[in-house]
Amino acid sequence: MLDLNGTGLVMLEEDKELISMVHDFVLKEVRPRAAEHDRSGELDWESYNKAFEMGLICADLPAEYGGQGMSAVTSAWIREELMYGDAGFGLTCGTNNLGIKPVMLAGTEEQKRWCVEVLTSDKPGRDPRWPQKRSGFAAFALTEPDAGSDAGACRTTAVKTADGSEYILNGRKCFITNACYADFMCVVASIDRSLGYKGLTMFLVDAHLPGVSIGKHEDKMGIRQSATCDVIFEDVHIPASALVGKEGEGFKIAMKTLEHGRASIGAGCVGIMRAALEEAARYAQVRKTMGKPIWKNQGISFKLANMQIDIETSRAIGMKVAALVDAGSREAAELGPIAKCYCTDALNRVVTEAVQILGGYGYMRDYPVEKLMRDAKIFQIFEGTNEVQRMIIGNGVVAKYKVKE
Ligand SMILES: Cc1cc2nc3c(=O)[nH]c(=O)nc-3n(C[C@H](O)[C@H](O)[C@H](O)COP(=O)(O)OP(=O)(O)OC[C@H]3O[C@@H](n4cnc5c(N)ncnc54)[C@H](O)[C@@H]3O)c2cc1C
Numbered sequence: 001m002l003d004l005n006g007t008g009l010v011m012l013e014e015d016k017e018l019i020s021m022v023h024d025f026v027l028k029e030v031r032p033r034a035a036e037h038d039r040s041g042e043l044d045w046e047s048y049n050k051a052f053e054m055g056l057i058c059a060d061l062p063a064e065y066g067g068q069g070m071s072a073v074t075s076a077w078i079r080e081e082l083m084y085g086d087a088g089f090g091l092t093c094g095t096n097n098l099g100i101k102p103v104m105l106a107g108t109e110e111q112k113r114w115c116v117e118v119l120t121s122d123k124p125g126r127d128p129r130w131p132q133k134r135s136g137f138a139a140f141a142l143t144e145p146d147a148g149s150d151a152g153a154c155r156t157t158a159v160k161t162a163d164g165s166e167y168i169l170n171g172r173k174c175f176i177t178n179a180c181y182a183d184f185m186c187v188v189a190s191i192d193r194s195l196g197y198k199g200l201t202m203f204l205v206d207a208h209l210p211g212v213s214i215g216k217h218e219d220k221m222g223i224r225q226s227a228t229c230d231v232i233f234e235d236v237h238i239p240a241s242a243l244v245g246k247e248g249e250g251f252k253i254a255m256k257t258l259e260h261g262r263a264s265i266g267a268g269c270v271g272i273m274r275a276a277l278e279e280a281a282r283y284a285q286v287r288k289t290m291g292k293p294i295w296k297n298q299g300i301s302f303k304l305a306n307m308q309i310d311i312e313t314s315r316a317i318g319m320k321v322a323a324l325v326d327a328g329s330r331e332a333a334e335l336g337p338i339a340k341c342y343c344t345d346a347l348n349r350v351v352t353e354a355v356q357i358l359g360g361y362g363y364m365r366d367y368p369v370e371k372l373m374r375d376a377k378i379f380q381i382f383e384g385t386n387e388v389q390r391m392i393i394g395n396g397v398v399a400k401y402k403v404k405e
Contacts, residue, residue, distance in 0.1 A: 026085025083271030099138025266318015
């Protein structure tokens, strides 16, 4: 018989209780305050602290370094529920994974232990009254004003001192999630701009060092609980031991980091899609036109059906990537961009249909689907735009079916 256990296609028995607990938590805590935090653009700290206490932040950090050692599949189920609660909240909870991943992939033992300790130890800094103290957050800083999809155009520089003991970091990063809370950031900088991609190097930067400052806080369309800001580095002295991997490996490590991030992107999208379908399905039963509930029109019930199809197919492909990451398979790198495009496009179809099913009411702030549509758009843009993902997929297709000249 086919054994689907551990593949993510069926939930493991031992995960069911945990996921049901997370579901109850988001229903009781996250959702009731989601609209208020969407308006204010502030993180729901009360829920964040509870999520931390429940062990839902960075649950997949390896046990050998003091983490909980959950699989990518279990973490993906958690992500689905958190995003079902609120996309900006779920993103805030998940971004530490992106911030620490370069170190977990290519860092030294010492770097790994330090980072995990920072992210897992309970500190009062998590209280909003002390937002700038060490607070158990990490950020991943690749993007710059002139270097988004084109990471090779990175202008941030890291110049080694004559005695080799330090690098001096200068530059500006933009759109960095959680940067304003971060204790440390994995920063991509160039050691020699003439080398392009080959000069890019990854550094583990203590965000409390002199010369590191936070610039503009973005006022965004959606995921408004998630903080997005500029980070400025002005003559920041970082020790040579802050190098992650080797000089020139920054691009490779950054891409591998994003590849691992794809283990949860499908799950995040599914969580938001579920929230949208739930609203639309309920509305379609109570809204009557021409004497009957709107869902009794095939035009509407087919939309609900297509939304459910998008959810199931996205979960299947997203969980397959998570299972491949758990298995350490290289196939995760091939499937990741496909899952990213498929799930984020499906998400945008589903939220758009949810608004359509609610008609004029769907367009109003009083109904949650309007927010879901705003939250959904970013998923096609960040962590590598869908156009860039399609370039990668297209290159792979041509390489696979190469015609000999
Ligand atoms: C809310 C938010 C959070 C973010 N969080 C982070 C973070 O934590 N860390 C981080 O480092 N970055 C982060 N980013 C940055 C994000 O990853 C970039 O915005 C994204 O990679 C696109 O870069 P860009 O905005 O410079 O767009 P550009 O690269 O300028 O692209 C503009 C448009 O052109 C298209 N395009 C570009 N090149 C090509 C090409 N060769 N072929 C076809 N189409 C192309 C793109 O797909 C896009 O549609 C975040 C962004 C946002 C908005």
